[in-house]
Amino acid sequence: MSQIQISRVRSNRDRDAFIGFPWQVYRDDPAWVPPLIIERKEFLDREKHPFYRHGDAALFLARRNGEIVGQIMASDDPNYNALHKSNVGCFGLFDSIDDVDVASSLFDAATNWLRDRGRTEVMGPVDYSTNYVCGLLVDGFEHPPTLLTAHNPPYYVRLIEANGFKKEVDWFAWWFDPKNAPVSRLRRLVDARTRKTQAKVRPINLRDLAGDSQRLAAVFNKAWENNWGFVPFTPIEAEHMAKEMRPIIDPSMTLIAEIDNAPVGFVICVPDINVALKQINGRLTRFGLPIGLIRLLWLRRKIRKARFVALGVLEKFRRAGIAEMLVLRVLEEGAGRGFTAELSMTLEDNVMVNRFIEAVGATRYKTYRIYRRPIS
Numbered sequence: 001m002s003q004i005q006i007s008r009v010r011s012n013r014d015r016d017a018f019i020g021f022p023w024q025v026y027r028d029d030p031a032w033v034p035p036l037i038i039e040r041k042e043f044l045d046r047e048k049h050p051f052y053r054h055g056d057a058a059l060f061l062a063r064r065n066g067e068i069v070g071q072i073m074a075s076d077d078p079n080y081n082a083l084h085k086s087n088v089g090c091f092g093l094f095d096s097i098d099d100v101d102v103a104s105s106l107f108d109a110a111t112n113w114l115r116d117r118g119r120t121e122v123m124g125p126v127d128y129s130t131n132y133v134c135g136l137l138v139d140g141f142e143h144p145p146t147l148l149t150a151h152n153p154p155y156y157v158r159l160i161e162a163n164g165f166k167k168e169v170d171w172f173a174w175w176f177d178p179k180n181a182p183v184s185r186l187r188r189l190v191d192a193r194t195r196k197t198q199a200k201v202r203p204i205n206l207r208d209l210a211g212d213s214q215r216l217a218a219v220f221n222k223a224w225e226n227n228w229g230f231v232p233f234t235p236i237e238a239e240h241m242a243k244e245m246r247p248i249i250d251p252s253m254t255l256i257a258e259i260d261n262a263p264v265g266f267v268i269c270v271p272d273i274n275v276a277l278k279q280i281n282g283r284l285t286r287f288g289l290p291i292g293l294i295r296l297l298w299l300r301r302k303i304r305k306a307r308f309v310a311l312g313v314l315e316k317f318r319r320a321g322i323a324e325m326l327v328l329r330v331l332e333e334g335a336g337r338g339f340t341a342e343l344s345m346t347l348e349d350n351v352m353v354n355r356f357i358e359a360v361g362a363t364r365y366k367t368y369r370i371y372r373r374p375i376s
Contacts, residue, residue, distance in 0.1 A: 002064050004105045009059035015044060018059055018093075021068050023282075025095050025153065031144045032151055033274045034282040039244075043127075050236040051128045054079050056117075059093070060109040062102050070096035070103065074110035076117050077129050080231045088372070089114035091124035092134070095152075096159060103159040111375050123168055123372040125150065130229040131237065135171050135345065135368025136160065143366060146272045146307040146342045147248075149173065150368060157369075165371035169228050173344035173366035174357050178335035181361040186328050193321025199259050201329055203251035213242030215256065215263045223265075223312035228347055229370070248273050252333050253306065257313070257322045265313035267326040269334075269341065272305040306334060308343035327360060 009018050019040045026032035044059070046052045055077040062070035073093040081087060091110045096103050111122050126134040137145075137152050145151035204212050217238035224230050233241070248270050257265035308330070313323045334341060343362060346353050358364075 004069070004102055005063045006105050006109045007061055007063070008109075009061060014061060015041070015059070017068055018061060018071050019044070021061075021071050022095050024068070025097070026151075029151075029153065031142060033145055033278045034280075036277060037282045049128075050234065050240045051075075051077075051132075053236060054234065055128065057128065058110075058113050060106060060113075062096070062106050062109075064102070069099065070094075070106050072106040072110050073127065074113045074122075075126070075128050076114060076119065077231060079234070080129060083231060086121070087119055088121040088123055089117065089119040089375075090126040090129070091122055092127035094125055094156070094160075096156070098153075098155045098159070100159055100162050104163055107163050115375050120375050121372060122375055123370055126370070129231045131231060131233055131241075134229075135370055138170075138367050138369045140173070140366030144278065145274060146173075146305075146344065147270065147274050148307075148309065149342075149344060160371055163373070165373045168370045168372040170348040171345035171368040171370075172348060172354065172364050173342055173368070174346070174362035175340070175342055175365045176360065176362035177340045178331045179338075181331050181335070182359075183328065183331055183335065186324060186331070186360060190321050190325045190328050193319070194325055197259065197317070197320045197322070199257045199264065199317070199320065199322050199325065201255050201257050201325060204249060204254040204256060206246065206249065206251060209242050209246060209249075210239060212256065213238045216266050216268070219263050219266055219314060220310065220312050222314055227350070245270065248300075253330050255326055255329055257326055259317070264317045265311075265322045265326060267311045267330055268309040269306050269330045270309060271300065271303040272307050272342070273300065273303070275303050275305050276300050304338050304340065306339050306341040308341060323356070331360070 007014070009015055019037060023034065042048050051057070055075060057073055057075035059073050060071065061068055071093065072091055075090045075092060077090070091107065094106065096106060114122055125136050133148055133150050135150050136156055137150055138157055141154050214235060217233040217235070221232040250271060253269040255267050256263050311323060311326065343357060344366070345368060346357065
C-alpha cells in the first residue's frame with residue numbers, strides 16, 4: 001500500500017483542490033448538491049469569514065501517489081469553550097475515499113493541530129461551530145440535502161466509528177407538506193393561547209436587514225442558550241449570515257413576533273435554493289458568461305420547496321402560543337403557494353418541540369449525528 005501524505009492547505013492552489021475534491025467523492029451520488037465554488041472560497045477566506053475574528057481553523061489534504069484521497073478541517077472556538085467550560089476542538093469538512101487508513105491519517109492531522117492548541121477532546125462533524133453546517137448524516141441518504149445541511153456517503157459512519165469516535169448527540173430533520181397539515185386545529189390552538197398576549201407578527205424588514213438580523217440573533221442567543229452545543233452568534237456573525245441569506249429571504253416566511261415593539265420570537269423559513277444549485281454544478285459563469293447565474297435566477301422562481309431554518313421564542317413566552325402562531329403563518333403561506341418543506345434540525349432530547357412538529361403533520365426522515373473522542 002502506498003504511503004499517505006498529509007499536508008496543510010496554505011496556498012490558493014491547495015485551497016482550490018480542497019474545494020474541488022468533493023466532486024470526486026460524490027460523482028455517482030444522485031442526491032448530492034454541488035456547492036457554489038465562489039461561496040466555498042468565501043467560507044474558507046480567513047480575511048472575510050467572521051469566525052476568524054474569535055476562532056481559528058486549519059485545512060488538511062491527504063494524498064496517495066500524488067492524488068488527493070481525503071480532506072478535513074480542524075477548528076478551535078474559544079467562545080464555545082468559555083461558555084461550556086470545556087476543552088474541545090472540532091473537525092469538519094471531512095471527505096474521504098472509502099479507506100480507513102486515509103480517514104485515520106486525516107483525523108490524526110486534525111487532532112494533532114488541536115492538541116498543539118491545548119485541546120483535550122475533538123467532536124464533529126462541525127464546520128467552525130454549531131451555527132454553521134454540522135452533523136454526519138446517518139440515515140435518509142436518498143434525499144438531497146436542503147440549504148445549509150450536510151450530506152455524505154453512508155460509509156462515513158464506518159470510517160468515523162473505526163477511528164474511536166462515539167456518538168455524542170443526534171439531530172432530526174422533518175418533512176411535511178403544508179397542504180396536509182392540521183391547519184384548522186392549529187388555528188384554534190393559536191386563537192385560544194394568544195387571547196391574553198399582545199404579540200404582533202411582522203415580516204422581516206429587508207430595508208433594515210442589519211437591524212433585524214441583530215434582533216433575531218438576540219432572541220436566538222437567549223432562546224437557544226440551554227440547548228446542547230449552543231454557541232451565541234456574535235454581532236458580526238449575525239450581520240454576515242444576514243448578508244449571505246438576503247438573496248433568498250422571503251419576507252412572508254421569515255417573521256418576527258414582537259410585544260411592545262421588542263422581539264420575543266422569530267421563524268426563519270426560506271426557499272430551498274439547493275433545488276436550483278443542483279442544476280448548475282457549482283459555477284455561476286461558463287466561458288466567461290454568466291450562464292450559471294442566469295439559470296440560477298430562472299430556477300429560483302420555480303422553487304416550491306422550503307426549509308424551516310430556525311424557530312425561537314423567549315422562554316417567558318413559550319406557553320403564550322407565539323411559536324404556534326409563527327408556524328401557522330408560515331404553513332398558511334406555504335400551502336397557498338404549493339410549498340413542501342423540511343424543518344431541521346431539532347435535538348433528539350427536545351421532546352416538547354419534536355412532539356409539536358409531529359402534531360403539525362411532519363414526519364422524521366433524516367438523522368444527523370455529532371461524534372466525540374478524547375485527544376490522547
